[in-house]
Amino acid sequence: EPFKLTVQLDWVAEPEHGGFYQAQAKGYFAEENLDVTIIPGGPNAFVLPKVATGQADIGQADSTNTLLQQAEGLPLVQFAAVFQDDPSGLLVNADSAVRDFSDLDGKTLIARPEWAFLPFLKKKYGISFNVVPQNFSVAAFLGNKEAIQQGYYIAEPYHIVAAGGKEPRFLSTWDAGFRAYAVLVTSRKFAAAHPEQLRAFLRAYIRGWRDYIEGDPTAAHAAMKAANANNTDAFMLASRQLLIDGRLVTGRDADGGVHQIARLSAERYATQIRQMEDLEMLPKGKVTVDRAMTTEFLPVQ
Amino acid sequence: MSRRLLNFLLPLGTGVLMVGIWYAIRHGLSEDMKFLLPTPDEIWAALAANSESLSRATLNTTKGAVLGFGFAVVISFGLALILSLSNLIRASLYPYLMILQMMPIIVIAPILVLWVGAGLNSVVIITFLICFFPLVVNTTQGLISTDRNLVELFRMYRANRWQETFLLRVPAALPYFFTGLRIAAVLAPIGALVGDYTAGSSAGDGGGLGFQAIIYSSQAKYPALFATAAVTCVLGFVFAGGVHILSWLSLSKWHDSYHRSDT
Amino acid sequence: MSRRLLNFLLPLGTGVLMVGIWYAIRHGLSEDMKFLLPTPDEIWAALAANSESLSRATLNTTKGAVLGFGFAVVISFGLALILSLSNLIRASLYPYLMILQMMPIIVIAPILVLWVGAGLNSVVIITFLICFFPLVVNTTQGLISTDRNLVELFRMYRANRWQETFLLRVPAALPYFFTGLRIAAVLAPIGALVGDYTAGSSAGDGGGLGFQAIIYSSQAKYPALFATAAVTCVLGFVFAGGVHILSWLSLSKWHDSYHRSDT
Amino acid sequence: MSVPPIVAFTNVVKRYGDGPVVLDGVCFDAAPGDFISLIGPSGCGKSTILRLIAGLSPVTSGSLTIDGRTPEAAAAELAFVFQEPTLLPWLNVGHNVEVAQQLRGVPAPARAAARRRALELVRLTGRESAFPRQLSGGQKMRVSLARALTLEPKILLLDEPFGALDEMTREHLNEELLDIRQQQAWTTFFVTHSVAEAVFLSNRIFVMSANPGRIHREVQVDFPYPRTEATRRSRPYHDLVSEVSRLLRSVEST
Amino acid sequence: MSVPPIVAFTNVVKRYGDGPVVLDGVCFDAAPGDFISLIGPSGCGKSTILRLIAGLSPVTSGSLTIDGRTPEAAAAELAFVFQEPTLLPWLNVGHNVEVAQQLRGVPAPARAAARRRALELVRLTGRESAFPRQLSGGQKMRVSLARALTLEPKILLLDEPFGALDEMTREHLNEELLDIRQQQAWTTFFVTHSVAEAVFLSNRIFVMSANPGRIHREVQVDFPYPRTEATRRSRPYHDLVSEVSRLLRSVEST
Numbered sequence A: 001e002p003f004k005l006t007v008q009l010d011w012v013a014e015p016e017h018g019g020f021y022q023a024q025a026k027g028y029f030a031e032e033n034l035d036v037t038i039i040p041g042g043p044n045a046f047v048l049p050k051v052a053t054g055q056a057d058i059g060q061a062d063s064t065n066t067l068l069q070q071a072e073g074l075p076l077v078q079f080a081a082v083f084q085d086d087p088s089g090l091l092v093n094a095d096s097a098v099r100d101f102s103d104l105d106g107k108t109l110i111a112r113p114e115w116a117f118l119p120f121l122k123k124k125y126g127i128s129f130n131v132v133p134q135n136f137s138v139a140a141f142l143g144n145k146e147a148i149q150q151g152y153y154i155a156e157p158y159h160i161v162a163a164g165g166k167e168p169r170f171l172s173t174w175d176a177g178f179r180a181y182a183v184l185v186t187s188r189k190f191a192a193a194h195p196e197q198l199r200a201f202l203r204a205y206i207r208g209w210r211d212y213i214e215g216d217p218t219a220a221h222a223a224m225k226a227a228n229a230n231n232t233d234a235f236m237l238a239s240r241q242l243l244i245d246g247r248l249v250t251g252r253d254a255d256g257g258v259h260q261i262a263r264l265s266a267e268r269y270a271t272q273i274r275q276m277e278d279l280e281m282l283p284k285g286k287v288t289v290d291r292a293m294t295t296e297f298l299p300v301q
Numbered sequence B, C: 001m002s003r004r005l006l007n008f009l010l011p012l013g014t015g016v017l018m019v020g021i022w023y024a025i026r027h028g029l030s031e032d033m034k035f036l037l038p039t040p041d042e043i044w045a046a047l048a049a050n051s052e053s054l055s056r057a058t059l060n061t062t063k064g065a066v067l068g069f070g071f072a073v074v075i076s077f078g079l080a081l082i083l084s085l086s087n088l089i090r091a092s093l094y095p096y097l098m099i100l101q102m103m104p105i106i107v108i109a110p111i112l113v114l115w116v117g118a119g120l121n122s123v124v125i126i127t128f129l130i131c132f133f134p135l136v137v138n139t140t141q142g143l144i145s146t147d148r149n150l151v152e153l154f155r156m157y158r159a160n161r162w163q164e165t166f167l168l169r170v171p172a173a174l175p176y177f178f179t180g181l182r183i184a185a186v187l188a189p190i191g192a193l194v195g196d197y198t199a200g201s202s203a204g205d206g207g208g209l210g211f212q213a214i215i216y217s218s219q220a221k222y223p224a225l226f227a228t229a230a231v232t233c234v235l236g237f238v239f240a241g242g243v244h245i246l247s248w249l250s251l252s253k254w255h256d257s258y259h260r261s262d263t
Numbered sequence D, E: 001m002s003v004p005p006i007v008a009f010t011n012v013v014k015r016y017g018d019g020p021v022v023l024d025g026v027c028f029d030a031a032p033g034d035f036i037s038l039i040g041p042s043g044c045g046k047s048t049i050l051r052l053i054a055g056l057s058p059v060t061s062g063s064l065t066i067d068g069r070t071p072e073a074a075a076a077e078l079a080f081v082f083q084e085p086t087l088l089p090w091l092n093v094g095h096n097v098e099v100a101q102q103l104r105g106v107p108a109p110a111r112a113a114a115r116r117r118a119l120e121l122v123r124l125t126g127r128e129s130a131f132p133r134q135l136s137g138g139q140k141m142r143v144s145l146a147r148a149l150t151l152e153p154k155i156l157l158l159d160e161p162f163g164a165l166d167e168m169t170r171e172h173l174n175e176e177l178l179d180i181r182q183q184q185a186w187t188t189f190f191v192t193h194s195v196a197e198a199v200f201l202s203n204r205i206f207v208m209s210a211n212p213g214r215i216h217r218e219v220q221v222d223f224p225y226p227r228t229e230a231t232r233r234s235r236p237y238h239d240l241v242s243e244v245s246r247l248l249r250s251v252e253s254t
């Protein structure tokens, strides 16, 4: 009898969830004897509290936010990467004078106020700027040539162009040395109780991603369209292409490649934790690498 | 006759004026801002183009709004009856009702989602929370504003609590009650919308209008976004229209608000 | 005497009861859900720990709430005066006021931000939009519910519009007006909060309570999040307290709602 | 007294809140079947006495018992026509008349019969479906009276029920009142400004003085019931009316 | 007629909405200074006539002019005591009395003097700061009367102003009314149910019949003004009272 497992997404079904949907559509989960239910997210998916309280078994989130919530005592563990780098970054108009992070000094940024990257930028570049909340809208960006807005590398640029705007320039977090992951998390309880199922899940998930970016994405796209009527083929294809070109799944570093899919690096976590401790976002010593993440469910290389 | 004509013409006139202003503002906007304010025909087109997902979303939001509004009416009515009993009860309970109303949705949403699950349940509760307060406050005020002479009449005939409440205070409170209802009717659809995008779920049949609004907004589909808003307004008008009719049926025969001068 | 004592004890009693229920619910929550509902003392500690940023945020939100509420009172009063003039004017304007109220904030926020800039301006406008409708509806209903005999008295003495309005209709509408005010007072702080997290700005002194709430919420700092909510409630209580006092001063001498029975 | 009093005032003092003394040391016993008229200057406390009996307002000091009980406990057997017509604006005339019986739990069919009788008595048959705001002042007062007459109370309190009525309707109602009283044997308290009416209707008249309100003098009216047009034309009747008028004048000019 | 009429009814018909005919073919002219009493059964349209004159309600057909103008245009020179005391509940007695003058734009110091005079007249000096809900029925009516008396109107409409008052206050006010009238020369329309009062005060009495309301008969009262206690005791006065009473009875029994 297949093992039932629920996955809570952070947003509505889009190519950033390609790995899940391809694995689901192609039956990879079933082959591992898993019965996976994918719950689409949205503007307020509350992924981490849901996983922490057992309302979902696995969730997708970003590593910084997860570290913060782990520091507050949520019994979570990060156990695989979705993206080797969190694709959240800053969008500026193509012909804006802002080319570099240091140019942000004194500017106004439209971003989620809670985004850890913001204090990081201030500290690293010794700059200051003003933050206005981003409400999932690109209006301000389209309406104001000077706007600087938080966006998702594989989504907002496409919509801006589709709405008649010029292709924006993307200032990425990784270029600033802020190496956050998009990750999968589960609760400590679930990890302790079902290690084999998590391993099986990751095997199928990695297969799914690999198949999605290297093979034919039609199956995943059909499934995502069914889950989210707002998806168009054009968008999904473009988004997938950005995801491939940006090497988000496979890794941008020299050692990148399909073997890197879902891998997490303890060293990068150590760096991230140190950075956040320096920013006083995390109390010193409150979160340790081995409490925060584990690689034990990833396939052995 | 001519007055009856005016009754149609004036609202029509302001309607035309509003659309005129709309076009004028749009005309005045610089070229690269125009997208912010789609024209009514663009909105209409978007409505047609997205009719399938919008009608599904509308159905979901309507469910949330109707249920939330319904619970708000019933529960607030009961609460108002209790609150109207005495000053002391008001002093004891009112602060907690205020807290219920003042709890930011952002605080409530995660608790709700974890407790009753994202989706219709949460949407109904949030709609309820947004609608119930104006109803409680108005109905209570109506119940305690009953003409003292009439109250004495009932006391004198030793009306029991039930009779005093339902034969006297409730009918006397109707003008206030309908005022609250008029407010709540307009809050119900936005309540459901807010509920939807703070604690809705796209699972199953794809969320309601709040979900759609966020998606359209994030995809810069402004005509569709405005179409969503338009649908919300229509929903609100249907609610308000219902309240209007009920109010007319209950009050027009006797209440001074329906009789400005005699002829 | 003993009644006066009861006047303190009963509210205190329900207060204790509420805190009891709070602890009971928390106690009943499974271990891994407890973080969702911090205890009052945890909230208090978070309040103390974050006092600096919270007090700055409170100041900002208070500004937004006071200004938004103030504009709502003044403008809705003026609007109600216009709406009370005739049925025809109501039929012509009311739908647009409803639309104003029903426009989802999510549609308005980006437009506002582009138009008046994020920050205090936008927060004030959003607070205004959230507060003004209950005020307009209640005040209008009050103005048109004036006792017909008194209206005839004024007509007979050929009172001009100004006199009929300010010497008759406005005082007669006070019970309704204060009912609206009681609702708006509670909506003002949450209005400012919503305004803050949809169109606020961290410029200068770092945003208001809405900003803080988002940050605390996303970081699972629940005690601090509840502390934010508590501060919002206190703000609301201050507003409501002010309205309560005003209402008492204006109505206690003559309105039936303050005279249940004579002694 | 052989029969125990149905209403007993002993040294009753009444103040509203911390206002001046409105009634001061009011003492009297009313026997079952008494028809007591209260006359006196405006503001002397006539309505207040009725309100105390009805239990609408507590006495400040002294004691007041109805049938040996407190007014609150007793008043199930009481009907009151207030000085101002107190109609429910959302009910039509018919329903307004029925409402007192409804409060007493009388079932709807029985109510309809009483309603028709009472409306006929006050000559408002055919106005059942009018709303209070469509009535003249006197019509409203008559509806209010009809409402009280649908009950068969032990104590009937009438606060100037005929003040707004023309003489003929007034006389008609005076006679009807005495008629029904013969059958139902109420104890009646009747406030009026017409001395003639008081003398015609009552067996006892309390002439009150004001500031503070006191029962200045009680006048016994010994004409036998039933009283008729003939009573009205009799010499002793006219003499008594003159005497009470003189009493009233003496009270008011002090 | 040499003097042009100040109030002229020509074939006035009145219906409220699509209700029955309330007034049917009412015709009369009132000369300046006339004191006209309206008597008739309850619901015959007395209050309606006053409301038409005050411009509170439009005539359904026929014509009605005040000083040659429409009632709406003329009414700045009019005072009206409604059948029910119509006080602003949020104002104390003093302010309620002043409000009519305030509407006429009289400055505050002048108002205070008129208020004091009027309150003294209705014997309510010292109750300035009471609120309407603290007054007795007769006191409310007197405040309402005092309010009208602060004006110096050309036309005074009084709808049973003394119905709720005791005889002595009533006579006192009757005499005061005639006194002030000597100085101010109002045209007065006076609704009353007391034939004696009507005869004492007026120079013309309209006896009305009901269903539909009509002026059944006009009675001239030729006693010279000023009228006094002596008038009240005179033979012709008593005869006229009896005659009018008879008229009224005949009207009502049809």
Ligand SMILES: Nc1ncnc2c1ncn2[C@@H]1O[C@H](COP(=O)(O)OP(=O)(O)OP(=O)(O)O)[C@@H](O)[C@H]1O
Binding pocket: B262, D133, D134, D135, D136, D137, D138, D139, D164, E016, E019, E022, E041, E042, E043, E044, E045, E046, E047, E048, E049, E083
């Ligand atoms: N607003 C109204 N709508 C409908 N009918 C009305 C209205 N006002 C009065 N009527 C009717 O018109 C008739 C005359 O009323 P009006 O008040 O003039 O009588 P009245 O002579 O003053 O009687 P009363 O002595 O009882 O005061 C009555 O039958 C009454 O029912």
Ligand SMILES: Nc1ncnc2c1ncn2[C@@H]1O[C@H](COP(=O)(O)OP(=O)(O)OP(=O)(O)O)[C@@H](O)[C@H]1O
Binding pocket: C262, D016, D019, D022, D041, D042, D043, D044, D045, D046, D047, D048, D049, D083, E133, E134, E135, E136, E137, E138, E139, E164
């Ligand atoms: N609710 C109240 N609060 C304060 N004072 C009151 C109240 N009701 C009545 N009074 C005062 O008590 C006194 C007696 O009032 P009451 O109504 O009994 O007089 P009344 O004899 O019925 O007069 P009238 O003939 O004018 O109706 C009056 O001076 C009045 O002002």
Ligand SMILES: [Mg+2]
Binding pocket: D046, D047, D048, D083, D159, E136, E137, E138
């Ligand atoms: Mg009285």
Ligand SMILES: [Mg+2]
Binding pocket: D136, D137, D138, E046, E047, E048, E083, E159
């Ligand atoms: Mg009348």
